[in-house]
Amino acid sequence: MLFKELPRGSGQLMTLSLPVSEQLQGWHYYNPGESFSREGMRNVRRELYDCFAGYPCPRCPEQWVAYRGSCYSFSKQKKDWHASRQSCGAQGAHLLVISGTSEMVGMMHTEPYWIGLQNSTGYDWVWEDGSKLNGKNVLFNSPVQNCAVLLDGAIRASSCEILAPWICEKSLQ
Numbered sequence: 001m002l003f004k005e006l007p008r009g010s011g012q013l014m015t016l017s018l019p020v021s022e023q024l025q026g027w028h029y030y031n032p033g034e035s036f037s038r039e040g041m042r043n044v045r046r047e048l049y050d051c052f053a054g055y056p057c058p059r060c061p062e063q064w065v066a067y068r069g070s071c072y073s074f075s076k077q078k079k080d081w082h083a084s085r086q087s088c089g090a091q092g093a094h095l096l097v098i099s100g101t102s103e104m105v106g107m108m109h110t111e112p113y114w115i116g117l118q119n120s121t122g123y124d125w126v127w128e129d130g131s132k133l134n135g136k137n138v139l140f141n142s143p144v145q146n147c148a149v150l151l152d153g154a155i156r157a158s159s160c161e162i163l164a165p166w167i168c169e170k171s172l173q
Contacts, residue, residue, distance in 0.1 A: 058172040066172060072096070073168040074113065081147040081158075084114040084166035085128075093170035094128045096150070098136075112149035112158065114166035119146045119157070 060071035071093075079087065088095050095116030116128030117138075125133035125148065133155075138148060140157030147160035150167070158164070 060172060069172055070169050071172055075165040075168070078163040078165055079114075080163060081114050081118070081160040081166075084164075085116070088116075088166065088168035091168060091170070093168040096167040096169045097127045097129050097131075098150075098155070110152060112151040112156065112164050114164050115148050115150045115155070116169075117148035117155065118160075119148075 060066045061073075064071040064073045066072075073088075073091065073093065075084070075087070085095050095114060097116045117125055117133060119125045119138075122143070125138055127133065136155055138155050138157050145157035145159055147158055148155050149158045149164055150156075
């Protein structure tokens with residue numbers, strides 16, 4: 001195991017453990033408050049070994065948040081849906097695509113945030129990656145609400161022209 005190879009001596013171990021704990025926040029398998037699965041622990045051990053061996057460690061850009069293998073940016077500005085989408089694209093990212101309910105729970109906010117879901121046909125809601133919305137309802141009030149926001153853990157339809165902050169998503173690098 002990696003830790004048996006570390007030099008003995010509390011000073012050196014303390015010096016090494018601080019950067020490791022800071023690094024974990026940008027890793028694929030780190031979820032605060034969640035216990036690691038056996039597979040997750042194997043992956044963390046492999047990434048730790050790679051980082052100490054000189055390989056690049058995956059991490060998110062400055063001011064981005066790591067969660068389940070992706071990096072997220074929460075804007076402070078407000079723009080319409082199309083301008084928000086362009087802003088994410090300029091950063092090598094896309095508007096948030098929700099792949100599961102745990103991702104929605106991790107993104108709960110009391111203010112609406114643009115996400116990468118749109119209904120341009122009038123029938124199907126489609127994510128930025130081209131996949132159709134499955135198993136989730138979109139709360140909406142009128143047929144002119146063709147873009148989606150995430151608010152209080154629910155997907156809600158909104159007019160694409162409304163100004164709101166947005167959530168960008170990209171893979172850990």
